[in-house]
Amino acid sequence: xxxxxxxxxxxxxxxAALGVTTAxxxxxxxTDAKKPAASEKTSAPAKPxxxxxxxxxxxxxxxxxxxxGDVKGYKVEKVGKSDLPPAxxxxxxxxxxQPLADMxxxxxxxxxxxxxxxxxxxxxxxxxxxxxxxxLAHDGSDAAEVMxxxxxxxxxxxxxxxxxxxxxxxxxxxxxDAGDEAVSYDVKGVIDGDKVPMTFTVVRSxxxxxxxxxxxxxxxxxxxxxxxxxxxxxxxxxxxx
Numbered sequence: 001x002x003x004x005x006x007x008x009x010x011x012x013x014x015x016a017a018l019g020v021t022t023a024x025x026x027x028x029x030x031t032d033a034k035k036p037a038a039s040e041k042t043s044a045p046a047k048p049x050x051x052x053x054x055x056x057x058x059x060x061x062x063x064x065x066x067x068x069g070d071v072k073g074y075k076v077e078k079v080g081k082s083d084l085p086p087a088x089x090x091x092x093x094x095x096x097x098q099p100l101a102d103m104x105x106x107x108x109x110x111x112x113x114x115x116x117x118x119x120x121x122x123x124x125x126x127x128x129x130x131x132x133x134x135x136l137a138h139d140g141s142d143a144a145e146v147m148x149x150x151x152x153x154x155x156x157x158x159x160x161x162x163x164x165x166x167x168x169x170x171x172x173x174x175x176x177d178a179g180d181e182a183v184s185y186d187v188k189g190v191i192d193g194d195k196v197p198m199t200f201t202v203v204r205s206x207x208x209x210x211x212x213x214x215x216x217x218x219x220x221x222x223x224x225x226x227x228x229x230x231x232x233x234x235x236x237x238x239x240x241x
Contacts, residue, residue: 153170
């Protein structure tokens with residue numbers, strides 16, 4: 001077991017928790033709907049990856065990722081490369097859950113050529129959600145393979161262990177009708193005794209895998225990834241990539 005990886009996983013959850021508790025003074029109702037929006041569907045036919053599509057460069061990723069001012073109602077914080085979990089895959093048990101374990105660390109199989117990560121919190125201090133997003137640069141066929149693995153795992157995996165942590169409650173959710181294909185699912189982590197519910201939404205746009213996950217330490221029933229974040233990021237990617 002890689003102790004650096006273990007610390008990175010714990011730190012990721014801790015940073016999110018601290019971000020929530022320092023950003024808000026109490027819980028409030030969110031604007032997320034209780035039922036799936038009309039633009040969501042449980043499974044969506046994927047558009048084929050463009051043959052020969054090349055991965056975006058590091059400079060292109062930086063240009064395409066959202067910044068403060070791009071997402072109405074949210075401030076965006078950059079996560080430096082030195083603060084990211086390792087990009088290499090660390091085995092999960094059972095192996096059928098590996099794509100989900102990888103995505104928690106914004107890593108994939110095949111490995112992304114490069115990646116950028118941002119954390120978003122609402123400017124409304126009563127909104128307790130914290131959302132992290134990543135742009136993962138792949139060649140076209142690799143991006144499609146990543147999505148296939150996530151889709152299969154979200155249907156077949158219910159619980160797993162990864163670098164000394166346990167995750168349960170994996171459940172497929174309706175995915176947004178976004179990009180070329182999308183997957184969405186819930187998962188609950190137990191990190192240092194605390195239950196951490198999360199919702200993941202992962203979208204492929206061309207050869208780029210765009211991953212989002214949201215935590216809510218004050219109300220575990222409201223972890224939907226805000227639609228405005230998804231739409232804003234995909235729009236900027238389409239415009240600048």
